[in-house]
Amino acid sequence: EDNVSIGNEHVSVNFDENGFMSSITVHGETHSLKQNFLYYDGALGNNEEFRNRSSGAYIFRPNGTEKAVTDVVEIQVVKSDVVQEVHQIFNEWISQVIRVYAGQEHVELEWLVGPIPIDDGVGKEIISRFESDIKSDGAFWTDSNGREMLRRVRNYRETWNLDLVEPVSGNYYPVTAKIAIEDDQSRLAVLNDRAQGGSSLVDGQLELMVHRRLLRDDAFGVGEALNETQYGAGLVARGKHWLFFGSSQKDVSPTLQAKERFLQNKVLLPSWPFVNSADNLLTLDDF
């Protein structure tokens, strides 16, 4: 009956009465931080017209604004000394585990999306969106193939005057390792385990596209709709995001950015577990 919270001595994640992540507490300070899954309907266009093409493998063209997948999330909480987890079920095809390991300063989100339903004849592109109280003033940072972070400004290009006719996809950038926002006080960074599209469409927000299923070819060359199936159903994808929230002050040592960089190395080059059961003949003495 109480609101749920998981965490450790460094970071706690708090959930609201509907099961959504609602805030994060870092070193005693609590900040609003919501997370939800939403989707864009893929545009169905006339590929003969340049500005009216379908959303497909090469291009992301949402048809209208995003929609939340649910208002209420079913959750299960597991707490132990090693790890604390909240298992969320958003609907029949989206679920997530949010976890905090003992001693770690980041939050891990393991999402599972699919098979994306297409019974309504509409392709869908699914995003995970984070909403914070950070006053990011239109700016966000995305990595360049895991190397330096590049500053992006919403609805702006550095070298020409932009007339943006695609307000969502025109602000999407490739994210292969990290996307971040910050203001004078706080910083939010999300690391990913695979290349995804990402953006900050509203100040304080970050979003990453985790899965897509589209029913039309975009006429850019592949010649197929991005409608992958396995065992007769749409593809299921499972992956991880790692979230860091903390001070953006540069005189803190080590800075949050330094911690993010170490975590990036660890999650992208993790230890390799090898197992050996030897048909149950391995005794402790053998070990």
Add this chain to the structure above:
Amino acid sequence: EAHLTALRDVMGVMQHHDAITGTEKQHVADDYARMLYEGFEACSANIRSVLNQLSGYREDGKFDWSYCKQANISACATTENADNTVVLLYNPLGYGSNDYVRLPVKDGQYSVLNDRGQTVPSTLVPIPSSVIDLPFRESEATHELVFQGEQVPPVGYKTYYVSKEESRDSSSTEMRQ
């Protein structure tokens, strides 16, 4: 060398922008997956040989190391069917690592010992129903055994002994709401 080159060759092919972004035709995507699988399998022979030499195990098939190729759906034929498993963590980084390990297992009580015979704190976490119910998942694992690798040395390894015990401890730290 031929085994390693098999994966090197595949990784060369995977530099194509279609493989990076996923804009290849479906039959090409399937072929890429096949090539990667064959590259992995070739390299795994080298890994197995190296680990057998390091650990002093005989290469008679009984003491073979493997990796859990279906860990991404919380399934692993080795860990979920064994009463005793040796887990070797290899750290590819140039500095020490303390990654957490998640091993798919059946419900029960497990102990984890490090290379000095000391008990390592561990816990059993249920696998979400959305994963267990995946239609193509063929696994009896219902839980994941979670423990932390302790300062695995740079470009080095540590081993752990995981054993399943008879009965479940009633004083389990797990709490569910």
